[in-house]
Amino acid sequence: xxxxxxxxxxxxxxxxxxxxALLSALEKVGxxxxxxxxxxxxxxxxxxxxxxxxxxxxxxxxxxQDLDNNLKKIxxxxxxxxxxxxxxxxxxxxxxxxxxxxxxxxxxxxxxSRDEEIxxxxxxxxxxxxxxxxxxxxxxxxxxxxxxxxxxLTYVKFQSVVAKFGIPQxxxxxxxxxxxxxxxxxxxxxxxxPHLEEMRVDLTGLxxxxxxxxxxxxxxxxxxxxxxxxxxxxxxxPDTSPNSMEPSTTVLSPYLKFGCLSPRLMYHRxxxxxxxxxxxxxxxSLTGQLLWREFYYTCGAYVPNFDRMEGNPICxxxxxxxxxxxxxxxxxxxxxxxxxxxxxxxxxxRTEGWIHHLARHAVACFLTRGDLWVSWELGQEVxxxxxxxADWSLNAGNWMWLSxxxxxxxxxxxxxxxxxxxxxxKNGDYIKRYLPVLKKFPSEYIYEPWKAPLSxxxxxxxxxxxxxxxxxxxxxxxxxxxxxxxxxxxxxHKEEGSENVTAKRKKAPSKxxxxxxxxxxxxK
Ligand code: FAD
Numbered sequence: 001x002x003x004x005x006x007x008x009x010x011x012x013x014x015x016x017x018x019x020x021a022l023l024s025a026l027e028k029v030g031x032x033x034x035x036x037x038x039x040x041x042x043x044x045x046x047x048x049x050x051x052x053x054x055x056x057x058x059x060x061x062x063x064x065q066d067l068d069n070n071l072k073k074i075x076x077x078x079x080x081x082x083x084x085x086x087x088x089x090x091x092x093x094x095x096x097x098x099x100x101x102x103x104x105x106x107x108x109x110x111x112x113s114r115d116e117e118i119x120x121x122x123x124x125x126x127x128x129x130x131x132x133x134x135x136x137x138x139x140x141x142x143x144x145x146x147x148x149x150x151x152x153l154t155y156v157k158f159q160s161v162v163a164k165f166g167i168p169q170x171x172x173x174x175x176x177x178x179x180x181x182x183x184x185x186x187x188x189x190x191x192x193x194p195h196l197e198e199m200r201v202d203l204t205g206l207x208x209x210x211x212x213x214x215x216x217x218x219x220x221x222x223x224x225x226x227x228x229x230x231x232x233x234x235x236x237x238p239d240t241s242p243n244s245m246e247p248s249t250t251v252l253s254p255y256l257k258f259g260c261l262s263p264r265l266m267y268h269r270x271x272x273x274x275x276x277x278x279x280x281x282x283x284x285s286l287t288g289q290l291l292w293r294e295f296y297y298t299c300g301a302y303v304p305n306f307d308r309m310e311g312n313p314i315c316x317x318x319x320x321x322x323x324x325x326x327x328x329x330x331x332x333x334x335x336x337x338x339x340x341x342x343x344x345x346x347x348x349x350r351t352e353g354w355i356h357h358l359a360r361h362a363v364a365c366f367l368t369r370g371d372l373w374v375s376w377e378l379g380q381e382v383x384x385x386x387x388x389x390a391d392w393s394l395n396a397g398n399w400m401w402l403s404x405x406x407x408x409x410x411x412x413x414x415x416x417x418x419x420x421x422x423x424x425x426k427n428g429d430y431i432k433r434y435l436p437v438l439k440k441f442p443s444e445y446i447y448e449p450w451k452a453p454l455s456x457x458x459x460x461x462x463x464x465x466x467x468x469x470x471x472x473x474x475x476x477x478x479x480x481x482x483x484x485x486x487x488x489x490x491x492x493h494k495e496e497g498s499e500n501v502t503a504k505r506k507k508a509p510s511k512x513x514x515x516x517x518x519x520x521x522x523x524k
Pocket of ligand 1: 249256290355357361364390391392
């Protein structure tokens, strides 16, 4: 009989630090030691069908390579196994003499049902299953229970619930070298981390790689920011810039998304940096940002159909356009709206995979209630494909916010695709970086190139309507029409009296919305 095996199943949580499920895989069962076999499953169905752009595939593969390297340093390795999780486990549980299976809790609906299936299979094979919470700072089930078995639907409510829990648990250290008895013996190359070429990921069209995947990079990046004490203490999200040449926020989101970085570790590092000093507070501080993440995760875990409009009890039912062939939608997606600020953001998204939070605000508002009247669900799909940090709960929650479908209800506050960007980049340097076709345009016209006289366009070597598109809508007109439609949709809701949730939200303090962000929300 083979030596008994313990499997730690990596899905998110691609790290060694603060990984309680991995630590419990290393605990002795009774008096015996077991060989550790850390597994990552690559499902060919998912590879073929999931909405994952090449940038995120690259980030994932790099994260797996880094994980494999770090595991090797402690006497183990990563086993990448191809197949559907159920089929893979059916095979492994039989072939590997598995006694224990550990993994991190995942709240996404697809993951929940997958994990349930695997738990049942393990039970049938008398395999002990241990799961631990480590993708979020708080145990979301506890938050749910402490709030009377419902998700807190405002940030302030969320804060008051988690305040009762006190300071969150500290992050666990990475395991040291494994005891000889637990070290991984099976060395077969069949389980190596695949190369991008093998997966047929086509990287053409991507920009320079700016954010390398993996725990090692995550920790370097975390340290870089935590060493800037004053910056951390003064961090206030609304004062950061959507169009700076270097990111004005941490860009730790892709690392948090894949679990290369523990949110608990980040929380405590921030806590240590600001302790005893004057500092900003939630919702706008850096800790406040992590709490937004926890807030949306809790809603995602407990609000039915959180990622869609239909059947979602907190989402306003708005008659958006939903045609994936709609030419305005396609223009938005491809960065061809004729509004340079919007197109530059969408180009940055497509080529680099990360855009600033307020840039996300600008393009999300433009697509939905601002200009194009296209469903937030279609915008969500594009972000899901292109963002390095695409995250089920955060993406849906923020799209509902921006489209004033849930959480935020001041639908009449609309971002101007012209004035908003100008506030922080008068010259349009950001636009010129991502839309080189406009690089010779004078700053005077860079946000509204259609206004430039033909002679100016000729001099800049860019004719509007030929070298760069004419604007697809007139913002001033679109915004008025859309406001009227939003008003109607909101009134419809009131008349129906359909949403108890709405009544509750109305009473919520306006603190729920990051305050100064709204200072840019006026029309031009
Ligand atoms: P920082 O400001 O440095 O914040 C630190 C961390 O806090 C982030 O890494 C993130 O994990 C969390 N955080 C910050 N802002 C938010 C927020 N508004 N909601 C939830 N968590 C937050 N974020 C994602 O990670 N994945 C998504 O799929 C995603 N989709 C979005 C869609 C739209 C329409 C909008 C408006 C925002 C979306 N966000 C999403 C939230 C936010 O824009 C990003 O988390 C943030 O810009 C990441 O950059 P950062 O790491 O520099 O953030």
